[in-house]
Amino acid sequence: MVIIINNIIELLTTKIPLGNWVENLVNFLINNFSGPLNGFSSFIESIVGGVESVLAFSHPLVFIAIFALIAWKLKGKKMAVFVALGLGLVLNLEMWDPLITTLASIITSVLVALVIGIPVGIIKAHNKWVDLITRPILDFMQTIPPFVYLIPALMFFGLGNVSGVIATVVFAIAPPIRLTYLGIQQVDEELEEAGHAFGANWWQILFKIELPGAMPSIMMGINQCIMLSLSMVVIAAMIGAGGLGKPVLRSLNVVDIGLGFEAGLGVVIIAMVLDRMFGRDS
Known part of the structure; x- marks a missing residue:
C-alpha cells in the first residue's frame, strides 16, 4: 500500500513535458509544411495589401466623405456628422496612414473570421457531434489570454x-460561431415544420427560414467580431x-504620453465608428 501511495505521489510530482510536446509539434509543422504556410502567408498578405491599396486610393477627405455618406444611409445624419468629425480629427493628428493600415487588417481579419465562423456555426447547429467537439475548443479560445495567440x-x-x-482571426472567430449557432437554435420549430410541410428542402429551410430568423444574433456576432479585432490592434x-x-x-517604450494618447484616440474613434455603424443603434 505504501509503495502504491509513493508511486502516486511520484507521478503527481513529475512534471508533464507539455511544453516540449507543443514545441516539437510546432517544429514538425514548420519543417514539413513550410510551403503551404508560406503560400497561405502570401495569400493573406495580398488580401491585406489589396484592401489597404483600395482604402488609400482616394484622398483622405474623399474617403471621409464616402464613409460619412455610408453612415448617413445606415444610421442617419447625427452618425454622419460624428464619422466626419472623428475621422477628420484622426487626419489632423497625422494618424491617417496608420488608420488605413489598421482598417485593412481589421477588414481582412473580420472577413476571414466570418467566412469560417458562420458556416461552422451553421454546421454546429445541425450536428450534435460538431457541437460537442467545438464547445470545449471555443471555451479554450475565449478564455486563453490573447498574448498567447501571438x-x-x-x-x-x-x-x-x-x-x-492570423492571431486576430483566432481571437475573434468564437463569437460568430457561437452566435450563429445560438440564433439558429432559437428559430421557432413550427416555422421549420411548416417549411417541411410545404416540401422545402434543407437549403431552402436554411436560407429562407433559419438564417433570416437568426439574423439579429448573427449581426451581433459580426459586431463582436469587429470589436475583438480592434482590441487586438495594440497587441x-x-x-x-x-x-x-x-x-x-x-x-510605451519611450514613455511618450502625447503620442500614446493620439494613437489611442485614433483606436477609440475607429472602434466607436465601426460599432455604431455596424452594431448597435447610435
Whole structure:
C-alpha cells in the first residue's frame, strides 16, 4: 500500500513535458509544411495589401466623405456628422496612414473570421457531434489570454501584418460561431415544420427560414467580431503588425504620453465608428 501511495505521489510530482510536446509539434509543422504556410502567408498578405491599396486610393477627405455618406444611409445624419468629425480629427493628428493600415487588417481579419465562423456555426447547429467537439475548443479560445495567440502566429508566419491578422482571426472567430449557432437554435420549430410541410428542402429551410430568423444574433456576432479585432490592434503590434498599435507600443517604450494618447484616440474613434455603424443603434 505504501509503495502504491509513493508511486502516486511520484507521478503527481513529475512534471508533464507539455511544453516540449507543443514545441516539437510546432517544429514538425514548420519543417514539413513550410510551403503551404508560406503560400497561405502570401495569400493573406495580398488580401491585406489589396484592401489597404483600395482604402488609400482616394484622398483622405474623399474617403471621409464616402464613409460619412455610408453612415448617413445606415444610421442617419447625427452618425454622419460624428464619422466626419472623428475621422477628420484622426487626419489632423497625422494618424491617417496608420488608420488605413489598421482598417485593412481589421477588414481582412473580420472577413476571414466570418467566412469560417458562420458556416461552422451553421454546421454546429445541425450536428450534435460538431457541437460537442467545438464547445470545449471555443471555451479554450475565449478564455486563453490573447498574448498567447501571438506565439504560434509568430513562429508560423514571422513578424508582420500576416501574423497579426492570423492571431486576430483566432481571437475573434468564437463569437460568430457561437452566435450563429445560438440564433439558429432559437428559430421557432413550427416555422421549420411548416417549411417541411410545404416540401422545402434543407437549403431552402436554411436560407429562407433559419438564417433570416437568426439574423439579429448573427449581426451581433459580426459586431463582436469587429470589436475583438480592434482590441487586438495594440497587441498585434508586438509581433510587427502595423497600424495604430505601432505608435501606441512605441509610446510605451519611450514613455511618450502625447503620442500614446493620439494613437489611442485614433483606436477609440475607429472602434466607436465601426460599432455604431455596424452594431448597435447610435
